[in-house]
């Protein structure tokens with residue numbers, strides 16, 4: 537199994553009300569140039585001699601990078617890693633940030649998968665979320681990507697937005713499916729403490745999320761996407777046959793992913809994780825002064841992570857692999873908990889496999905808590 541590389545690009549045109557990612561408001565190309573130089577330097581300082589088959593540009597809004605900046609990053613990746621010929625190379629984008637010429641340039645540099653945040657097809661909801669694009673921009677982005685020959689396109693939608701009804705959600709799903717992306721990420725809204733949206737809910741300006749409605753939305757989503765030929769392979773991820781995200785799958789199967797840039801996390805595929813400085817400027821200064829940007833290193837509790845990450849996948853976890861890897865029979869180790877979760881209808885298992893049921897996917901946090 538080959539490794540993956542993640543690169544964090546922490547710039548956005550503005551900040552969305554629900555966002556808690558490490559990202560700054562884009563000021564000028566110079567700040568981005570400085571960041572790109574630091575990123576390239578960090579990659580070149582990393583001596584792993586690994587073969588990789590996925591590269592992922594996440595953010596932030598990586599599509600704010602000029603092709604020249606992207607090229608510089610690619611050069612450093614290719615100098616330091618052996619990149620397989622058919623690697624999956626994904627770039628996250630935001631609608632209304634990309635022109636056709638830029639997309640063509642990204643494609644010629646090797647990007648072959650695009651993933652962007654549509655979030656909703658309702659312009660009022662988009663405004664409420666602080667998104668800068670409209671539903672028309674989403675449709676145009678897909679059109680531009682197709683014109684630039686992108687054959688692997690994914691976008692995200694969020695269910696359970698404040699004031700969103702089941703009918704609104706159904707309209708969103710219909711709109712999304714009309715665009716025929718190869719991959720869809722459909723998330724239930726999560727409220728993060730330090731965000732403007734959390735404050736709006738605390739002060740009563742927005743209603744609190746309704747768990748029962750969210751469960752209905754989840755069920756409707758499973759029904760509608762499978763009727764159009766999408767298979768679910770993870771709690772929130774759906775694709776046409778053979779279009780699973782290879783990169784994201786590495787996180788769920790505990791394969792090695794090396795992260796670069798501020799706030800990036802890495803895992804060596806065995807038992808070591810490390811995380812970079814979150815603040816953009818501090819990260820840049822550390823790398824410029826030839827200091828390590830790593831601020832945290834952990835030995836992971838590999839067995840429990842193997843379980844709760846693997847359970848995100850619809851195929852669940854292979855109990856034989858668990859036994860070989862950790863030398864213990866999981867069904868005996870967690871006998872009482874498994875019995876209880878099965879009685880609640882949240883999991884199902886036999887001697888080979890343990891997986892979440894459809895209900896378990898809705899209440900997955902309750903299941904994961906058992907293994908943390």
Ligand code: SF4
Pocket residue numbers: 547548550551552555556557559595596597630653
């Ligand atoms: S575009 Fe994405 S990363 Fe940027 S502020 Fe909005 S949610 Fe956060």
